[in-house]
Amino acid sequence: MGPDPAAPPRRTRVHDLAAWKRAGQRFAMLTAYDAPTARLLDAAGVPVLLVGDSVADAVLGRHGTVGVTLEEMLHHARAVTRGTEHALVVADLPFGSYQVTVEDGMRAAVRLLGEGGAHAVKAEGPAVQLCTRLVEAGVPFMGHLGLTPQSVHQLGGYRMQGRTAATADRLRDQARALADAGAFAIVLEAVPADLAREIAAAVPVPVIGIGAGAGCDAQVLVTHDLLGLTPGGGPGFAQAYADVGAVIVEAAQRFREDVRTGAFPDGEHSR
Numbered sequence: 123m124g125p126d127p128a129a130p131p132r133r134t135r136v137h138d139l140a141a142w143k144r145a146g147q148r149f150a151m152l153t154a155y156d157a158p159t160a161r162l163l164d165a166a167g168v169p170v171l172l173v174g175d176s177v178a179d180a181v182l183g184r185h186g187t188v189g190v191t192l193e194e195m196l197h198h199a200r201a202v203t204r205g206t207e208h209a210l211v212v213a214d215l216p217f218g219s220y221q222v223t224v225e226d227g228m229r230a231a232v233r234l235l236g237e238g239g240a241h242a243v244k245a246e247g248p249a250v251q252l253c254t255r256l257v258e259a260g261v262p263f264m265g266h267l268g269l270t271p272q273s274v275h276q277l278g279g280y281r282m283q284g285r286t287a288a289t290a291d292r293l294r295d296q297a298r299a300l301a302d303a304g305a306f307a308i309v310l311e312a313v314p315a316d317l318a319r320e321i322a323a324a325v326p327v328p329v330i331g332i333g334a335g336a337g338c339d340a341q342v343l344v345t346h347d348l349l350g351l352t353p354g355g356g357p358g359f360a361q362a363y364a365d366v367g368a369v370i371v372e373a374a375q376r377f378r379e380d381v382r383t384g385a386f387p388d389g390e391h392s393r
């Protein structure tokens with residue numbers, strides 16, 4: 123007997139992502155940092171939510187992800203997992219939690235699952251040893267290659283990666299190595315569309331693109347860019363699907379005016 127079509131959707135599992143790739147079914151991932159937003163994205167049927175270290179710029183008013191701490195990631199991961207019923211929740215390992223030793227990375231990942239409630243972790247760069255050890259320990263691992271914002275100082279800015287033959291070769295090798303090590307998916311950020319398409323075809327796990335063209339198996343956006351909440355509109359590859367910023371300003375202006383004129387609270391809201 124097949125699954126009951128009337129049954130509520132179950133939570134996305136890491137294995138579903140590879141099955142979707144095999145079936146040629148593209149899927150979406152969005153970032154989430156708090157419970158009410160996670161609840162809405164979950165209700166919208168977004169199957170994968172990323173507690174990204176982009177929380178730094180999107181929510182905490184910082185510039186860049188390098189200063190995000192593990193405690194901050196835990197705080198936001200807890201909120202997001204409380205807000206979801208169906209989405210797979212992936213949490214970023216922040217800068218400093220895995221660059222020094224693999225053991226550090228394992229301890230941080232264990233905390234993000236155990237205390238944060240996340241179902242998987244993501245780390246940037248060719249963290250092949252960490253991926254191998256985490257998968258052996260039962261912790262699903264998502265890779266992140268191309269423009270890796272935690273390495274912004276080494277990369278010399280937020281620029282497109284893989285433009286030369288040598289750097290494109292390196293990205294191909296890194297993606298294969300992560301897939302071989304057991305990564306269940308790989309984010310590819312800011313790489314030429316042709317290269318991203320080629321990498322997606324070369325590895326058996328889903329390649330989730332951001333600024334990497336239409337040839338990827340899935341796409342991710344920062345939710346604040348999607349909703350029009352990023353001052354200046356965010357990076358060129360991000361598309362705003364709504365202007366929630368304008369809705370907030372308009373509601374706050376109407377409230378401000380109603381308070382000034384005495385229209386709020388009216389009889390109905392004075393009880």
Ligand code: KIV
Nearest residue numbers: 153174175176309342
């Ligand atoms: O932190 C983040 O939002 C990310 C996405 C850009 C993939 O890593």
